[in-house]
Amino acid sequence: MEEKSPSISRTTPSDRPNDGHFWRRQALWLVPALVACIAGTVALAATKNGVNLATILAVPIGASGVMVGILALNLSSRQRKATAETADPYPDQPRQRRYAWEKWASAALSIVLICSGAVMAIVFTDEDPDLAGPNAEEYLTGIVEVGINGEYPGWSYGDDPSGYNGFDVALARWLGDKFDFEPKFRKVDPASRLPMIEQGAVKLVVSNFSINSNALAKIDMAGPYYQDESAIWMNFEKRYLIGNTPHRACVARNTTNADKLANSKFYDPDERSSLADCLSDFFNPSNDVALMVSDKSILEAYRGSTSVPVTVFDGTGADVMLGGTENYGIGFPNGYVELCKDLSDAIDEFIETQWSSVFDENLRSRGVSTQGHRPSGTSSANCKS
Template identity: 30%
Template sequence: MTTRLLRLVSAPLCALALALSSGCAPSGGAEPACVQAVPRDDNDRVTIGLHSDLPGWSYAPDDASWSGFDYEFARWLGHYCGFTVTPTRIASAQRETALISGQLDLVIATYSITDERKDVVSFAGPYARTQQGVMVRDGSRIAGLEDLAGHTVCAARGTTSADQLVRFLPDAILDERDGFGQCTRALIEGDVDAVSTDQLILYGFAAARSPLQEEAEGSLTVLDDVFGHQELYGIGIPYGEVRLCEALTEAIDAAIVSQWWTDAFENALPEVTSPEEFRPADYERCTDGGQA
């Protein structure tokens, strides 16, 4: 477990950070607030919870092979705020518990900001936005949301995806699994008829270079239809850490207005033709009581 210390550290050296120049503090200017605000251990390491089964977002077939937008964003944050990322695998249903217990310092795991979650953890951000979509196999008779009635649709436990599926498409049959990687394999094997979660996550699974798309022999397809409320991805932090929230939100702002955000997004999700649709424009305020 990471020792929680607020330590003064030197400002990150932008010249040493790959593709990060547009997100660094101006030379000779004030260092980013997150340099002092982000807790770290004696070796400047910060333990960050990441999914490991979401191609395009955070995917790790082994501990040395992380990739995806969330993982690259965690690395960017480390360069910008002057710490080393210790990536730690986390399941969706475990995110709040891991933050509350102190097992993790931060969570960057397609973590949607919701009022219910803000009762127990806080959020900085958002750094991306999306809505819920549906993925099927080529040749499926499911061509739109109206076709899901009576069909089995998989969603991950502990996610807003399962909740929205029940609320907005009550005639579909919900099948919950421990992660969307398991859901996608169930779709490939014919155990479920569709997978439903954030459209951005589905784009990652259906990308041409996704391991699961290769496993499906190129047959995974994301429908154009979306439903439900807008999902805003934020950085999960311990409840009530207002100073940390403000510092990280300032860092997120530096990232999303820079060329880095666009380049990283396009590299992680090359099939998405309009990245700007998913760039957030508004921020929630960091306030007392854990609200971010």
């Protein structure tokens, strides 16, 4: 008896998967996935304090890879269905029921992706305390290393850490009383302020530290607590050494004034590691350093501490060309937004309640003029994310 071969059902054009139907099915998971991907990326981009570009790009790249992989598998499966010539194993089962699992899977995936995107948006757009760094009560505890210059009369000077006095020292001690910590003072010269903060050698720097873009690129700063301007100091007994421009002028390295001299056609900067090095040669009658450049209040306080005849020239004059306001701030590690806010509020309180008496005791008594030094308040723009 002749065996009948099984009937083979060939795929006809009408049986092949419909393009519109295929892409509608893919849209069930693709659209929610794209929405979740975009929402997650926007949320990460808006996140403050430390989310870098690599982290942000990882979301769309990873999600796109998954979506492209799933889509490629579906396209491959669709192509096999369109070209295969096989018997229909379930001829009596309606086609709609056969693909019901795909709809349920797509719906479940959509819900998961949408919920994930919503949770990510809520978590990352909220200001995470961990990402904003510690606040003052968390960061300033116990004994706190505070960097000061330690050699500026009226600002921070003395024979030992326990005997330091001056405007910066008084501010640091006032902060210690407010936030319940004990400041331990440590000398830092201008060149070492940034690396000592970055390396964690000191927690705060209160040292005639100007708030500027160079500093804010590496650390955070709260302030200003004092405002000043550049000035030229001339040793009157060495005036015969001052020749034609550019004038040789001593200046501390890694300071705003050093940058100003470097960009001035009137002066030839003689950079030293600290202002104390300039002072040693400035007051030495056998040395040819006759000009010094620093902030006006620093020079005026020094002048009130010496008997050597010196003259302080305003840094904004046409013959000096070193204008611009110096805004002193407190330096601390980068990304500590909560600490910046707390210190800014504290500085505002200090300006309102303590500034005048601290100024009179430490600076006015040394001949520093009272004009233009007291800030109206701190700037919230310094507390960057």
